[in-house]
Amino acid sequence: MEYLDFELPIKDLEEQLEKCYDIGKDSDIDVTATCKKIEKKLEKAKKEIYKNLTPWQRVQLSRHPNRPYTLDYIKAICGDTFMELHGDRSVKDDKAMIGGLGKIGDQSYMFIGQQKGYNTKTRQYRNFGMANPEGYRKALRLMKMAEKFGIPVVTLLDTPGAYPGLEAEERGQGEAIARNIFEMTKLKTPIITVVIGEGASGGALGIGVGDKVFMMENTWYTVISPESCSSILWRSWEFKEQAAEALKLTGDDMKKLKLIDGIIKEPVGGAHSNREEAYRLVQNTITEAFEELKDLSAKDLVSQRMDKYAEMGVYKD
Known part of the structure; x- marks a missing residue:
């Protein structure tokens, strides 16, 4: 431990x-x-x-090496019913972005999320959870497949950001993320999003547009990591704690700003301290969210989703 x-x-x-x-x-x-x-x-x-806990301490917990990752949640929730799907049908299969079909009870879901590694070898294999453009295009392909067959989409966010390498930019990283955001706003099937770890920048938002968006208690969701924010504003990483406070990145802050729909309480000590309980809480949240959304028509679903995001950032003095 x-x-x-x-x-x-x-x-x-x-x-x-x-x-x-x-x-x-x-x-x-x-x-x-x-x-x-x-x-x-x-x-x-x-x-x-x-x-x-301070915001910075929650950031630390979200990165805990023993914390469960996307595949851990999916396998625990779906068991043997999960079938992973691969490839964007254009470049290659991005190992940092995983997706596939699985069942909770009798209900099928399309699960999509970023996957990190457990050791040096698997971290390199998963590119530290940082997806390339083909990862976002694979995610979009799976979402469109889910829409075609009337299957709800569940996205699990856990990434330090989209991969910032030259080759990723050459293959259209910005366009891939923007396309996903655009397409997700009008996807005619329920989308349930859960931040299970790090929710950094467009890397998270590229699969983060949901009808219901939840954050686990010890996670964060913001435009930039505290370290990067500190290095830009103070020219040093030493002010990362102040940056974390100023960014309002915790679940409590996001709920107050009406940017998420709810916070999933974690076992005392974090999700890694009692994995089975963490899996159960996430599963219950997904099931309850789907119960609220399943009877909405495609037209109402898209209309409500667009209204939800259009209202963000609007305020009156």
């Missing part, structure tokens, strides 16, 4: 608790009372730490 800097008090208490259990196993001393005392301290420390 890896710990972030602000989780070190929890690490110390967990080590104490483990030693206490070991003493009880290896000797005849009754350490039950001592273990219970440490457990209470540990529970209290977790509640206090995770109840008062």
Whole structure:
């Protein structure tokens, strides 16, 4: 188990608790009372730490190496019913963008999302979750397929941004993202979007236009990462914490600004601390959102989606 800097008090208490259990196993001393005392301290420390997280600490949790990724959620939610689909029918199959058909109960969904790697080899294979233009074109192809067969679309966002390389720009990165945004606004099937990790810039927005948009509690969604914002405004990454605060990137901030529809509470300690519970919460959110959308006609669905996004940023003094 890896710990972030602000989780070190929890690490110390967990080590104490483990030693206490070991003493009880290896000797005849009754350490039950001592273990219970440490457990209470540990529970209290977790509640206090995770109840008062700063925006930067939420950014750190969203990047936790043990945090579940898109395929983890899909496999847990759909089981053996998931069938991955490949290729954009033009260039190649982008491994950073995955998609395919799966079922929750008796209902089929088209799942699309960015996928990160678990170690050096798979991170390179998945291009660190940064999709190329062909990834966005693959996503659009799958959305159009879902529309054709009347299947709802679920997008799972977790990316540090679209790939910024020269070859990506040569193949039309900006156009691919813009095309997706345009096409998603008028897609005639329900779209449910969940930010499960990092939601950075156009890389996330390229599959992020939804009828219902949710953020998990310890995720972020904004135009630029705190580090990049800090390097532009302060010419240094040292001000990333101030940048995270100023960007209003947390779920609470986004909900207040009416840019998302809801926040999915995570288990205490983050999604990685209790994966099964995190999967269950995401699955329930998707199912409940679909229940709200399934009876809308295609015309009403598109009209409401367009009105929703047209109203964003509009305010009165």
